[in-house]
Amino acid sequence: MLAYIVRRAFQSFVVLLVVGLVAFSMFRFVGDPIDNMLGQERTQADIERLRGELGLDLPFPVQYFKFLQGAAQGNFGVSYRQGRPVSTIIKERAPATLELALVSGVLAITVGIGLGVFTAIRRRGFAANAIMTISLVGVSLPTFLIGILLIYVFSVELNLLPSFGRGETVMIGGWSTGFLTASGLKALILPAITLGLYQMTLIMRLVRSEMLEVLRADYIRFARARGLNDRVINFRHALKNTLVPVITITGLQLGSIIAFAIITETVFQWPGVGLLFINAIQFVDIPVMAAYLMLISVMFVSINLIVDLLYYAIDPRLRTEGKTT
């Protein structure tokens, strides 16, 4: 078990080093940072001085190490486009993305599990079949088209919900939240559905197939024979045993929600980190791109590590296997 954790942690570390190298080489080889920072009127002395200050005269591995050191402390330099520190910009943008991801995640999990259980219990019912068919169409629709469709129906035709932005936000100690105003909550609905829909169908299909499997098991038949009522059997006995794969997939999908937030944020012009990244790619704003690259890799690598370790925590069978081998 310990050896496994150490090996996984080491592997994650190597991945981060490689991503760091890519991010760093972008800095190093794309354009000349000196050009970006000094104007037209510069002397050779200025260039030499700045080169020394930025440490550009140091050997490559030393520079790389310094870059990693800075990145670990959240220092990614100054955005070429906005002329402000990247860390400040990301701090401003992060609440928007995190709130959106949180709401769509909760939506996907609750509705997904609910519908999954429903379609498994009423397997042959009309409603369950209809839900399954709709989910199939939902999976094959690209995310951005779902967003546009929702905007068309609810903003253009029905004029019920806003089609872009976060609405009014309230600042609470450096965190701008949209949860506390009516317009903030209204603005959240469409993006959250767009972002959560794919994960929702995924969770629903997974819960359904796991439930169908479990409901056939002997202990469920035995529970029925004991005369327990259906609700206890379905939720206490069956659902509980479907949760291990569901938690794994949900955990892994957490990262996808942040990644797909890029698309949703662009469709709804949601002022989050994803939109920041897309704009950074469009304008080749390298410090922002590098920061996002590092941030998203750290997140993915840690989510994967945690999910892998949770495996052991959740499923007692794996723990005993781990001890004997």
Added chain:
Amino acid sequence: MTQATDTPSTAPKSRFAKFWDSDFAWAFRHSPVAIIAALVVLLLVLAAVFAPLIAPHNPFDPATLNLMNGFTAPGTPNAFTQETFLLGTDDQGRDVFSTILYGLRISLFVGASAVFLAMIIGVILGLVAAYFGGWAETIIMRIADVQLTFPAILVAMLIFGVAKGFTPPEYRDEMAIWVLIVAIALSDWVQFARVVRGAALVEKNKEYVQAARLIGRGSIPIMFRHILPNVLSPVLVIATISLALAIIAEATLSFLGVGAPPTQPSLGTLIRVGQGFLFSGEWWILFFPACTLLGLALSVNLLGDWLRDALNPKLR
């Protein structure tokens, strides 16, 4: 399919007859979904290939554009010029039907090239991993595992961003299409490598491979001439499903403005442009490209699903 086409035959007609009688062709003839999907794909591919012949206007020739034709609704004559356009025109007076045909070209070209490139990379790495094993296998499969933990679209986006950073500014628009192809291919090779490796590991220990080794054939001929033909059918399935994913990935990237440049608009770029006119009521600029994209992606997807079932009798 491989059985039907590989069997030596005297006349091309009998080869066709054999193919017609094969399980594969039988399964195709008896699946209305597969036939319709294949017809839609065929139609769209033909439309893309012959776009310059079919398109009533050349949307990229400024000489033929008339700004007065801007925002003409589908099928109704323009108020100023009395010209009619089947699917209407956009803000510049470009015929939407023609832009879709040209957009379809770029979408299909990028999607197919990306899948082809991904297939080549994946098949070679998968074969190498299975055949040589050892550290080559460890490195290749580790990279594959790590890459699988990231969503493909994010990988493509990151590669596109990094590559764009490395291209000199004056070539960025020209290179965008190629960068896009490479980015999607690099985000997609893992599926091929894993499937090929899995199938090749089984084939590797079979007698024909040992026989080939005994008569002294080299590693490369054994890998590509002997093992590869026997692992091709799962590759075909993955390629078809990947094509649908690649087309959607391309559309998504272009929609986000980090894919095909406005000078070479793909379906995704057209949808991006069309979204801006949704509120002013010019729905057709968005609607028709979106429908084309959906029809294409859905048909390829259905075809892929059918192919998977048809080539894998265990699932039937």
